[in-house]
Amino acid sequence: MTVALPLDTDPKLAEYAHPERLVTTSWLADHLDDPNLVVVESDEDILLYETGHIPGAVKVDWHTELNDAITRDYLDGEKFAALMRDKGIGRDSTVVFYGDKSNWWAAYALWVFSLFGHPDLRLLDGGRAKWEAEERPTTTDAPSRVPSDYPSVERDDSRIRAFRDQVLEHLGKPLVDVRSPDEFSGKLLHMANYPQEGALRGGHIPGAKSVPWARAANEDGTFKSRAELEQLYQGEAGLAPGDDVVVYCRIGERSSHTWFALTNLLGFERVRNYDGSWTEWGNAVRVPIEREAEATA
Amino acid sequence: MTADTLPPALAEIVEDFSSAPPRDRLEMLLEYAGMLPPLPERYREHPERLEPVPECQSPLFVATEVEPDGTVRIYADAPQEAPTTRGFAGILRAGLDGLPAAEVLAVPPDLTARLALSEVVSPLRLRGAAALQGRIQRRVRELQGGSVEPAAAG
Numbered sequence: 001m002t003v004a005l006p007l008d009t010d011p012k013l014a015e016y017a018h019p020e021r022l023v024t025t026s027w028l029a030d031h032l033d034d035p036n037l038v039v040v041e042s043d044e045d046i047l048l049y050e051t052g053h054i055p056g057a058v059k060v061d062w063h064t065e066l067n068d069a070i071t072r073d074y075l076d077g078e079k080f081a082a083l084m085r086d087k088g089i090g091r092d093s094t095v096v097f098y099g100d101k102s103n104w105w106a107a108y109a110l111w112v113f114s115l116f117g118h119p120d121l122r123l124l125d126g127g128r129a130k131w132e133a134e135e136r137p138t139t140t141d142a143p144s145r146v147p148s149d150y151p152s153v154e155r156d157d158s159r160i161r162a163f164r165d166q167v168l169e170h171l172g173k174p175l176v177d178v179r180s181p182d183e184f185s186g187k188l189l190h191m192a193n194y195p196q197e198g199a200l201r202g203g204h205i206p207g208a209k210s211v212p213w214a215r216a217a218n219e220d221g222t223f224k225s226r227a228e229l230e231q232l233y234q235g236e237a238g239l240a241p242g243d244d245v246v247v248y249c250r251i252g253e254r255s256s257h258t259w260f261a262l263t264n265l266l267g268f269e270r271v272r273n274y275d276g277s278w279t280e281w282g283n284a285v286r287v288p289i290e291r292e293a294e295a296t297a
Numbered sequence: 298m299t300a301d302t303l304p305p306a307l308a309e310i311v312e313d314f315s316s317a318p319p320r321d322r323l324e325m326l327l328e329y330a331g332m333l334p335p336l337p338e339r340y341r342e343h344p345e346r347l348e349p350v351p352e353c354q355s356p357l358f359v360a361t362e363v364e365p366d367g368t369v370r371i372y373a374d375a376p377q378e379a380p381t382t383r384g385f386a387g388i389l390r391a392g393l394d395g396l397p398a399a400e401v402l403a404v405p406p407d408l409t410a411r412l413a414l415s416e417v418v419s420p421l422r423l424r425g426a427a428a429l430q431g432r433i434q435r436r437v438r439e440l441q442g443g444s445v446e447p448a449a450a451g
Binding site: 044045046047048050051063064100 | 323324326327330355377378379380381382384416417418419421422
């Protein structure tokens with residue numbers, strides 16, 4: 001693996017399985033001027049970046065830039081390369097993601113970048129909220145990055161992405177539903193206070209364990225310690241690092257956060273994100289659904 | 298109702314957005330976010346009098362009043378960290394506040410589509426704006442004592 005920038009040696013991060021996948025706000029502040037670093041902001045709110053962002057950060061919008069405009073799928077290798085060239089991200093760049101909502105969308109963007117095997121991807125622990133809370137500098141100046149020569153790399157969906165048919169074959173093996181308890185039980189068809197995205201059926205995929213994504217995060221949006229995460233996923237939810245695990249939510253964004261925690265913080269080797277998630281499963285004809293079943297205590 | 302029969306202020310906003318290059322439309326939306334005035338004291342002190350708009354991605358609250366002469370007043374609030382939501386509220390306030398109730402009710406439900414924002418904002422994010430419009434219109438209808446029809450959208 002190419003690690004262009006030095007690792008953050010923060011002791012909390014050092015406990016994680018892959019500390020090279022996270023940086024602290026102070027590490028980022030110290031390395032902002034490194035030419036091989038590209039900071040990417042990915043938010044739920046498409047205008048938040050324009051109100052002020054980390055100096056030099058480029059914006060990647062999950063909705064309008066990472067998805068194919070016609071098919072419900074991500075960009076292909078050629079389009080992803082074009083996006084990277086336009087953003088000034090090279091294949092050997094160290095990319096640090098951050099965003100709003102405890103890094104939901106930042107983790108999602110990092111996951112999409114991972115489909116293309118970009119070597120050095122890191123998440124800013126605590127995201128935008130922590131950077132702002134620490135009153136670190138922000139700017140509305142547009143970044144000026146030189147276009148890169150990013151190569152076209154074929155997207156690899158086999159390692160960390162699951163499709164509906166694969167989830168059907170997976171039934172009986174570990175599944176983690178990271179939505180809210182009311183979405184899991186079927187009481188709500190969508191996230192409370194969020195737009196209804198048109199699921200016709202409520203409930204969850206049979207056998208799924210309910211571990212709402214936010215349980216992996218502290219109040220300030222940083223990840224919980226390794227010991228706390230082990231207690232949650234390995235203790236409470238009964239998962240083991242060697243398990244074949246599928247995670248899902250509503251459209252695959254909150255579950256990217258959990259995918260990140262299981263893979264990079266706890267060292268699980270086979271975690272796939274089912275990005276079709278409930279907007280696909282809750283509308284599909286004749287797929288099995290469970291309601292009100294045993295949530296993890 | 299066609300674009301040229303929209304209330305003048307709203308027609309101008311629609312014209313500005315739809316004729317601007319796509320990249321500029323986001324900047325314009327941000328300007329409307331900045332134009333949303335603070336709530337008057339009677340709502341700041343009594344937030345329970347505001348109506349939530351749960352269809353929006355971020356918390357949005359709106360109060361719709363109809364004055365004795367039939368003039369519509371719109372007040373809305375959303376967090377600073379939700380500029381897109383604030384922008385939609387700012388557009389609706391700039392375009393509808395101070396109009397006679399009949400004109401507010403006559404605004405077609407596809408207003409958000411006319412703003413030509415779907416390619417730069419994404420359709421999902423526009424649902425909240427349509428829902429806000431629907432709630433304002435429903436409230437005006439209620440306050441006028443007319444029949445309460447389902448919101449036009451959302």
